[in-house]
Amino acid sequence: MLTDALNKLPDILKKDLDQNLCVCNQVIKRDVIQAIVDGADSVEKVCAKTYASDGNGCCRHQIRGLIAALAPKSETE
């Protein structure tokens, strides 16, 4: 559930939930978190669900950070 996921995040990662995390494709952070909650445990899977990181990839690091916080042990890149 999204609320449970948000409770797991450190405060710094909870900010700006309705701002674009992926500026290139205008994907808000809340949607990226929802995709991870729904089982996207790699940047590629988050991209497949939301199109985040499908631009020039500049937000990949942030997505990896969220995956590491919410779905630890699954990101192997």
Ligand code: FES
């Ligand atoms: S901000 Fe997401 S690909 Fe550029």
